[in-house]
Amino acid sequence: MLEKKEHVRREGLPELPGDHKGVVLRFAPNPNGPLSFGHSRGLVVNSTYAKQLSGKLILRFDDTDTTVKPPLVSAYDTIAKEVEWLCGFPADKIIIASDRMEFYHQFAEQALNEGFAYVCTCTAEAFREFRVGKTCCPCREREAEENIQHWQEMNSEDGYQPGQAVVRIKTDMTLPNPALRDWPALRIQTNPHPRIGNVWRVWPLLDFQSAVEDHLQNVTHIIRGKDLMDSTRKQKLLYQHFAWQYPETIYWGRVKVHEFGGFSTSQMRKDIEEGIYSGWDDPRLPTLSTLARRGIKPEALRNFWIEIGLSQKDIAVPLATLYSHNTSMIDATAPRLAFVRNPIRIELKGEIDSEVMIRSHPTEELGERKINLDGVVYIETEDHGDVRLKDLCDISSNGTITSIDRSDSRPIVHWVANGKENRLSIPEGKELRVEEGLLESHPHPIGTIVQLERIGYAIIEEDGLLLVHE
């Protein structure tokens, strides 16, 4: 029989491979600063699966680097709160790698004892030669006992110093992929850790720490960027040595947002400390704090990433896509207000009520605003001409009222009668443009998202308006 199948479009995220029972996922940022837009993909994807499949979401702080990207003590707390804000629920469990060091040491010693790891005392440059030449470094020949001895020297203050020794996982120096050849698992760092100080000297690198912790936590699925594909391959080799089973792994491709180029957490941290930015929620920054401050709803961010999905394709998305999701979240509750930039005074000539009531939203019940007219309105200089004052009357360019009802198709403009001076800050990439103008009097408290008619959505802040988006 010829059966006509329905063409059904898949909605939401693709089905997760593997077993759907007892799913354990993790989101593992480096707490060297609060979360950024870039982190939000991993968080949304992992938490959405965890929620859909009634699984667990682990928030894990990968804070084992005290040198290149040292942890920021305040970020641990901030990130936990940001996770709850974005996901709508808190992480089921929080793991801090720097509290779990004894486990990493224990498995490192096991690896050394069982002969699938060794202490390498070559310099990074020297080892590069071996890696490129597919030849073994002499350190690889050490017996387990000798390795343990060197390991103890790594852990001792008067033993090896940073850069003088690392622990490597034995793979195969002839592996076609150079990235996998006897990769480094632990190294010496003497900078004190901001959370726990100088308790440890030998710290694991990501590939080792993450692999061990995923096993310890029974993580079932790892969903991460495809830049970590070789990390998966390295970790699988380690899992073979330990005879563990590696989780299902899914990748996403690189995302470029045109409006947010060139920010790194370390750089932002430096710039904030130097006063270039006012803080982590400076309107020009691509952080989650900034997006929250700017009135971007967590649901909008979630819908945005879910729509993009999990393809391994590298993409470039305009922020307009995120904004369109946000518009649908905020429009129904955003009262309308008029904000007139570059105002020009117009004296109304003709009959008109001295008091008008105007709806705060064209379709939603957001109440009405009462406006007292004393014969003068302000419109934007650019709008000057024969226009219709929205919800009021048609006028000619000298202010003569030609009709109360709309009489023709002349342009509709917004206007302010008894406004107050205000300013609107507009983030434009790394710049912040400020527009002065007259804002209609209103009763809305700080934090309200309003729609400035014909301009865009804005949030009311203590000292002015901040544009959400158009």
Place this chain on the structure above:
RNA sequence: GCUCGCAUAGUGUAGUGGCCCAUCAUGAAGCCCUCUCGAGGCUUCGACCCGGGUUCAAAUCCCGGUGCGAGCACCA
């Protein structure tokens, strides 16, 4: 250089051999709406990277090419 990955309209996606002269969203253009450059409704435009192969049949499988991206850190 070595290794790995990806390739559908301007953008983002659906699609795992016949439902596909290809889905949905967004965009652009035009129209509608007692009245925003908002929201809503309608119409139109617009794509399977290239070349071979397998097959009765390929966007879908295989090979080659090209393009783009990533890893080869004592960062994550």
